[in-house]
Amino acid sequence: METEHTHAPTSFGLDMHWTWESATLGDEYLAWHETARRECVRDILQMTHLADSGHPGGSLSSLDLYLVLYSHCRLDPADPWMHDRDRIVVSHGHTSPGVYSVLCRLGYFDRESMLTGFRRTFSKFEGHIERDVPGVEWTTGNLGQGLSAAAGMALALRFKKVGAQVFVPMGDGEQQKGQISEARRFVRKYQLHNVTALVDLNHQQIGGRIESIMPQDIAAGWEADGWTVTTIDGHDPVQIHRACRDAVRDTTTPHCILARTEMGKGVSFMEGTHAYHGVAANAEEYARAAEESGEDPALWDLGRLRVRIEALESGAEAPVELASPPDVYPAIRPGTPRTYEVGTKSDNRSAFGNALLDVAEANRADDFTPIAAFDCDLEGSVKLGAFHKAFPGHFIQSGIQEHHTATCAGALSIEEIVSVFADFGVFGVCETYNQHRLTDINHGHLKLACTHIGLDVGEDGRTHQCIDYIGVLANLFGINIIVPADPNQTDRALRHMLVEPGMFFLGMGRSKLPIITGEDGQPFFAGGYAFEMGRLDWIRRGARGSVVVTGTLAGRAVEAVERLRSDDLDVGIAVLATPAYIAAASLEELARTPG
Incomplete structure (x- = not known):
């Protein structure tokens, strides 16, 4: 039942007590x-x-x-x-x-x-x-x-x-x-x-x-x-x-x-x-x-x-300041990152689904978690199945209705619920850009996770090759764009974006990828690695130049650099998982790198 509430219209200075409970208007x-x-x-x-x-x-x-x-x-x-x-x-x-x-x-x-x-x-x-x-x-x-x-x-x-x-x-x-x-x-x-x-x-x-x-x-x-x-x-x-x-x-x-x-x-x-x-x-x-x-x-x-x-x-007078809405976001525990070992071939989208489940479980209270995941009839492809099974009340199946889903998920994100919208790149980015633009204007905290980006879905043809996702999303003022290099980095990037307030995009391909290793042969994005926006992650250091790579081609780029190094061309390689943003310290470091 509605509780009684009070208004004080400035025109009259009267206290009014009006609710929907009255049978008619007095x-x-x-x-x-x-x-x-x-x-x-x-x-x-x-x-x-x-x-x-x-x-x-x-x-x-x-x-x-x-x-x-x-x-x-x-x-x-x-x-x-x-x-x-x-x-x-x-x-x-x-x-x-x-x-x-x-x-x-x-x-x-x-x-x-x-x-x-x-x-x-x-x-x-x-x-x-x-x-x-x-x-x-x-x-x-x-x-x-x-x-x-x-x-x-x-x-x-x-x-x-x-x-x-x-x-x-x-x-x-x-x-x-x-x-x-x-x-x-x-x-x-x-x-x-x-x-x-x-x-x-x-x-x-x-x-x-x-x-x-x-x-x-x-x-x-x-x-x-x-x-x-x-x-x-x-x-x-x-x-x-x-x-x-x-x-x-x-x-x-x-x-x-x-x-x-x-x-x-x-x-x-x-x-x-x-x-x-x-x-x-x-x-x-x-x-x-x-x-x-x-x-x-x-x-x-x-x-x-x-x-x-x-x-x-x-400017002779200053406008009266209006109170701004509180920028609310729940406190989220990231859970324990998973490590995908050397020799394992997995896709980033599976790492996304696993990490999403982990974080939801880490914040579980009975059947409640402060996370909701939206799907547009692509549950299996975007790897939301495990989350759906564990939290059926927080899995939102919208059907093939991307425009509505983008707005609905965006509005939910300002209400102290972590809102995740998972889709293919062509639908979740290109088709729904206007809806995301409005969420950005509303200071939303939407977490947009898109698979099948770039040419990694080449067999499906040009209609499904989302090659403009970085350029499109970079036009939004408040979004953070992350394109991880392998499953381990995907895991840690996803945990980061769920913990942090703000609007985030996580871009992933479809194919299974090699686990990127450091000079010691161990998974680079594991152990004590912590994801950080804008940082260059140096996989190899070189004296003759450097390659900077983002996203699913990072594994191939590492292989190419290794071939160059075997030919005595000492080239380094760094992964920048945030292609629309590089921190000043990383940029300065890159400028000082030999080559």
Whole structure:
């Protein structure tokens, strides 16, 4: 059952006690809603007009949904990231003016910072909702990903045994995206019945009416995937509350609420047209809206705000600092590394699977481990079988749905669960780059483990030869790229990336590889070896030059160097398992190396 919670809207200074338990909305709430809506409409028009850009139309059509959701969910502006909060994942992130205005009304931040900072470089109030803004759960804007992110958060709540709700406001135009279909099947399969979708059905998208752009039976699609679908008036707070309450109380199926709305609701010249999807009111239109509001003209005067913006942009004033979300990551014990002895031929992917199981076992508490592994119907190939057998509740089989899985795993990774997504390189990197980019923007801790990279899957042909994985992933600001040389280094690299926070990629081929040995003939990446990002591991030292190699070809490179040395050409070889990063000390050492 939902616990009672308190909001203190800054507009009124009243303590409100609203939950989903009430059978209907009382007069107190309806009065607050009416006043808050009027003030939010003004905020939406002002911030978009001041920025001379933004998305007022959809913000106005979704506004009533936001007001009901944010005022009734278990949330606390004084503690925006409390562990048992409900989650609201706004999928159509361009409606940021609507989201920000409602959060402001509920006391998450001050109004002037929002109005003067919207869409400006000195501010966190970006044009699409930003997780660094208190009250925002997930940075969105790339449409179609919100439901997948919500599914990841719902999984986290299940793992942590937290009884919270997850709501996903969405646009109707984005229903054309295939990832939403993937996500709703996943939610139904895993019985994530605490997830509720709300579709803003205003029938408008950038280019016109949704029926003209791409005809679609939205309700039938959700129903076909096992969701309960309800259609309501999306501007009636009583109907919104009732539909959400029914969804919260139903523990047998997820609900999709189709909310019939009007684009630009509340501003006469914006209503019912796609023209203001992404266009702010000009000066004449802004004046017209102010006059139509019937409010004191002083409330619509922007003179002081413009002066403040100039001061902020010039640096004469500093913007108000907003609290950032806590960067949480569980404490992980690495377990004891395995050693693959000389003469053993194993593939790196098997070493990955073994090490993943070891670390999960090292952190086991009954049937729980703080690790979850996602698969897209490649369990045997990516070597997740042992983990699946040991931790069936933490093995997430998504089917052939890579786009959803990448987002879902990324969102889970910010919830104090170590999230591992294993796939082939062409699917886990190339096909899902956009999803990983959004996880990176959200400061996720996703552990992406891809097999069958490079030309090591040559027989399958060019469609499966992922040769651009380093160049593609190097464009992400926060990712750590690791391409280990043999099973022993794979084992230790995997343990390192599970222990350390941050987003990591582990790249592996398909073939069995020789165990790389040191000058003493023993496994080089064993014994006292510890993996370190950016370090050159010198397999052989040479006086006539050096070879630097990464990944699965390291064994062949060592053989080539040995042949050169047998011909009295004293060449050294070093393995750099992090091809996108070399530590300064290693670079200096390489520069000093003879040759």
